[in-house]
Amino acid sequence: MNNTINKLQVFIRNFLFVEISIFDISTVKKLSLLTALITLAGCQTTPKLQSIPPNIQTNLVTLWTTTETCYNHNFYTLDEHTSYQQAINYSFSTWKFDSKLIASETNNLRTIIQKNISKGSNVSSTCKQWKPSMVQTVNSATNHYNQVQRNIQRNHEIQRAKASAPKVQSSSSSSTWKKTVNCKKMGQFLNAEIKTFQGTFCPIGWVSA
Numbered sequence: 001m002n003n004t005i006n007k008l009q010v011f012i013r014n015f016l017f018v019e020i021s022i023f024d025i026s027t028v029k030k031l032s033l034l035t036a037l038i039t040l041a042g043c044q045t046t047p048k049l050q051s052i053p054p055n056i057q058t059n060l061v062t063l064w065t066t067t068e069t070c071y072n073h074n075f076y077t078l079d080e081h082t083s084y085q086q087a088i089n090y091s092f093s094t095w096k097f098d099s100k101l102i103a104s105e106t107n108n109l110r111t112i113i114q115k116n117i118s119k120g121s122n123v124s125s126t127c128k129q130w131k132p133s134m135v136q137t138v139n140s141a142t143n144h145y146n147q148v149q150r151n152i153q154r155n156h157e158i159q160r161a162k163a164s165a166p167k168v169q170s171s172s173s174s175s176t177w178k179k180t181v182n183c184k185k186m187g188q189f190l191n192a193e194i195k196t197f198q199g200t201f202c203p204i205g206w207v208s209a
Contacts, residue, residue, distance in 0.1 A: 048198050052095035056205045063137060064088050065109045070127035084134045087141035091204040140204055147201045182209040
């Protein structure tokens with residue numbers, strides 16, 4: 001169990017640090033694999049993936065095409081662009097999604113961006129405007145990843161304790177796998193929507209209520 005977790009952790013880290021320059025269906029299939037590995041590494045305490053809300057999907061696609069455009073026009077450095085793409089990839093991997101729909105939305109938005117640029121749209125201003133959102137996405141993905149790592153370690157310790165505990169204690173230990181967490185939508189302060197997820201932490205776009 002321990003060796004499997006270590007190998008998966010290395011794989012996930014390596015996956016996150018590979019730059020993907022074109023967001024297409026093959027990329028999304030890789031994200032599905034990453035999601036499965038995170039779930040396995042979490043020893044079944046990773047919450048069941050929820051369908052990605054349309055507004056979050058559109059926001060992530062917009063972030064992707066924006067950093068792509070800003071990098072191609074030399075307004076974002078390679079390091080910035082790479083870190084933004086890594087964070088967006090990771091954010092997608094925490095949701096259940098339709099890969100063809102995402103690919104179609106991405107291509108449509110690229111077409112719109114190119115038309116706006118050809119009409120004289122101020123790319124520099126747009127890149128500056130979106131940069132705080134890019135940084136927030138990186139921070140959110142980093143925090144979520146670190147939370148997953150803590151969860152992996154905690155679950156490993158529980159598994160080890162269960163293996164060494166007397167049989168009479170197994171029923172009380174099994175309740176650990178049935179935890180839920182209440183989360184509210186990020187950025188909402190008044191009358192925030194609160195939703196219950198299975199597991200011990202909130203998905204990207206949500207924070208503990």
